[in-house]
Amino acid sequence: MDGTNFNGMVGIFKQAILPASSVLIVTHDFPDPDCLAAAAGLSHLLTFWGVDKAVTTYGGFVGRAENRAMVRLLDFSAAPFLLVDIKSFDRIIVVDAVPGGTNLSLPEGTPVDAVFDHHTRFPPVDAPYFWDVRPDIGATSTLVCMYLKEARCPIPSRLATALFYGIKTDTGDMGREVSPQDKECYKLLFDLMDHQTLARIEHPERDPEFFRTLHRALTSMIVCGNAGHVFLDEVNTPDFVAEMADLFHSLKDMEWTLCSGIYKDNLFFSIRCKTADEAGKMAAAIGKEAGGSGGGHSKVGAGRIPLKNRSPKEVRDQVRRNVRKLLGVASQPELPLLRLGVPQLPASPKT
Ligand SMILES: [Mn+2]
Incomplete structure (x- = not known):
């Protein structure tokens, strides 16, 4: 139509x-x-x-x-x-x-x-x-x-x-x-x-769990080339996964942002991209590869993967490896967000 x-x-x-x-x-x-x-x-x-x-x-x-x-x-x-x-x-x-x-x-x-x-x-x-x-x-x-x-x-x-x-x-x-x-x-x-x-x-009032989730997001984010991955671990609502994906996607120079979290034996994930038009396709590929499903639009995608007796970290790592491969950044080093752009201290002079 x-x-x-x-x-x-x-x-x-x-x-x-x-x-x-x-x-x-x-x-x-x-x-x-x-x-x-x-x-x-x-x-x-x-x-x-x-x-x-x-x-x-x-x-x-x-x-x-x-x-x-x-x-x-x-x-x-x-x-x-x-x-x-x-x-x-x-x-x-x-x-x-x-x-x-x-x-x-x-x-x-x-x-x-x-x-x-x-x-x-x-x-x-x-x-x-x-x-x-x-x-x-x-x-x-x-x-x-x-x-x-x-x-x-x-x-x-x-x-x-x-x-x-x-x-x-x-x-x-x-x-x-x-x-x-x-x-x-x-x-x-x-x-x-x-x-x-x-x-x-x-501009709603927020409960303390929002800020605890934000803290986990901040300390968990890993950057690999132009892609970032935030892992929230256990969330008390899957909505935090999309919310943190949106927030962290504003990070400068990031083309792709993936955010995932665990809710009731499922890994929920959201993916965002800035210039590519493949977020929905990417979400479908991520979901399928890990035994779940996904989909969405050109700039926004999401999905759900049942853990099926796997540990949350196992599924998270499988998703992360697959995403790095799909996005072509597998050979790039992974850096915590909180270490990005931190000036290196000069080596202490030899005594
Ligand atoms: Mn809609």
Whole structure:
């Protein structure tokens, strides 16, 4: 599907879902602002169309301080996936993911009715459900905003704030993979949203664990040529992995940044690149080689590797070796970040 055609899609989606009195909206596990906002937008549209009950659900939890502030300040509600009886819903919609992905708690083979996503992996061309997967669009929030616009559904300020933040975060402040639709929605939402609330979301209070994780990140980072690897060891939310990847990727002269951490017998990893357009491909290769999975966009990728009786350090080292090879820096020395650029002391004079 190309990124420009929305005419008619809303009608086809409406036909695929209605009539229904209850709809379950499933996002990927450990949700980010884009999928949370897209789910809220679809829920709003379904309510506008007369659906009695539209429930958002996901596996895992919201970890990042900004995202927790978003959920709290915008009053989002969601049901933990474990507590949801999927059979009790008339329809199921998957948002910001595709069925069968490892980042989705929905059991493989569960019949779904619609899918909205913007990732490049496996658009479900022959899928037996309504799908709108547009890899050329920067955020699923954009896709949902276009549907709301096309359906002439009013967007309240709280939802506009969420959708704006979803687009903002998924496009890196409109700095990567931006389509004309992303810009159009950004402008539309800018006039509808609550800017003070957004400022409070973007500058949240943080708990001490954030700073302990930051400390581990700082002391663990190894630089090898133009690539850096941060290892967080055990994290209390996989969100820290993406968050620290973003932060440490601002290091001067780094082309690639890999961050990994352990959560519940899985090594979660995030990868970033500055000029290359292969982060998603790299994440897929890293995941596959170590017995897990990965994917993403041109500048941002992520994945998950089950430890399967291996020690966290064993998997971390396997990933690190493989990444050095994939990035062509295997022959370069590894240096701790904290030793980078430290002036060498002159050798003490012989006495
Ligand atoms: Mn997204």
